[in-house]
Amino acid sequence: MRKSVCFSILLVCCLLYVSAQDSKNISWQFALYNSTGNTLNPRTSSEPVTVADGSQFKLGMSCESDAYCYIADEQPDGTINTIFNGTVKSSSELDLPGQNSFFTLQPPDGIERFHIIISSVRQKKLEKLLSSSDKGSCSPSVSRQIIDEIGRLRLTLTPYTEEPAKPVVMGATSRGFTPGLTPDATAFSGASVYVETVRIRH
Numbered sequence: 001m002r003k004s005v006c007f008s009i010l011l012v013c014c015l016l017y018v019s020a021q022d023s024k025n026i027s028w029q030f031a032l033y034n035s036t037g038n039t040l041n042p043r044t045s046s047e048p049v050t051v052a053d054g055s056q057f058k059l060g061m062s063c064e065s066d067a068y069c070y071i072a073d074e075q076p077d078g079t080i081n082t083i084f085n086g087t088v089k090s091s092s093e094l095d096l097p098g099q100n101s102f103f104t105l106q107p108p109d110g111i112e113r114f115h116i117i118i119s120s121v122r123q124k125k126l127e128k129l130l131s132s133s134d135k136g137s138c139s140p141s142v143s144r145q146i147i148d149e150i151g152r153l154r155l156t157l158t159p160y161t162e163e164p165a166k167p168v169v170m171g172a173t174s175r176g177f178t179p180g181l182t183p184d185a186t187a188f189s190g191a192s193v194y195v196e197t198v199r200i201r202h
């Protein structure tokens with residue numbers, strides 16, 4: 001009986017340790033760039049960036065530690081396109097849609113939303129839904145499911161997460177981050193899951 005109790009306690013401790021490791025807090029930063037290299041970040045997270053149809057931009061981001069990354073482009077009509085569905089390695093920069101490539105804003109006009117989800121644990125449901133649009137737009141029903149899942153994740157976030165901020169520039173680097181992204185990048189830290197939405201009006 002004593003062996004059984006000791007084994008149970010050991011098992012619970014191991015599970016708690018694994019759980020704590022899986023949900024570790026992560027720090028990351030991102031920036032939107034236009035084709036000339038200038039940042040397009042809004043002054044506040046609720047304010048959309050306003051640009052003209054045909055404008056080109058790219059997204060750069062980096063994490064301090066390995067993380068799961070999901071990026072969904074919600075068109076003004078509610079259709080979802082998968083931008084990224086995978087992992088980001090620590091101290092490496094993700095450049096989307098790729099080096100020397102840009103996203104081009106096209107009709108329908110309205111507010112386009114780029115949902116960026118960063119997590120220390122795999123979000124299996126969201127990953128599965130996004131994989132259905134890896135080669136094009138999602139169907140209306142799948143698009144609604146993705147938007148609902150992003151909303152669900154947003155509701156689970158702690159209200160004590162550190163507010164996004166501009167990283168402090170120290171020499172050629174920003175404190176806490178690897179060099180590469182502009183000092184105007186928006187930085188986040190203090191949680192294990194983040195849901196950030198960038199709104200672009202065109």
